[in-house]
Amino acid sequence: MERGYAGTSIRDIAEHLGMTKGSLYYHFTSKEDLLDAMVQPLLEGMESLARRAAGESMDEEQLLTELVDLFCGAGAALGICLQDPSALHHLAQRHDIRARFLAMEAALAPSGTPHDVLRATCALGAVHAGTLKVADRGRGAVIPGPALTPAQRALVVRAGLAALRTG
DSSP states (O other), X not given: OOSTTTTOOHHHXXXXXXXXXXXXXXXXXXXXHHHHHHHHHHHHHHHHHHHHHHHSOOOHHHHHHHHHHHHHTTTHHHHHHTTOHHHHHHHHHHSOHHHHHHHHHHHHOTTOOHHHHHHHHHHHHHHHHHHTSXXXXXXXXXXXXXXXXXXXXXXXXXXXXHHHHOO
């Protein structure tokens, strides 16, 4: 957050963690591999949720609730990365994050009509903005999703549902 993804070296990360650069390289061959490992739980969670939503009778509220929980847990790392263009570029190049969001969209709009897809897109936008892009307006700093209280998480789900259920 202080120097951005491009401006932070493996040495900087190792020093911040109180370990040697060699120890960090033992586990991750590059800074890119470290970033990939940070977001992997979220990517796997989104794939699993989309598969379950497509194959089970999961209602919209359950899907959005699980997505909010996923973003507030595993997604916190992605929320920070989304604020950094170089990290975002790497993730877009290496992982098809867009495909994961499209799978969620399809689960929320199984009819595939343009109107229903737009409502699903708006619902996902509410969840995305409410969890991954929560801003502390006083300092301008990003607050990762885990800072959300259960009541705030429920509010984000209700906002997503309102978008889905709008005429």
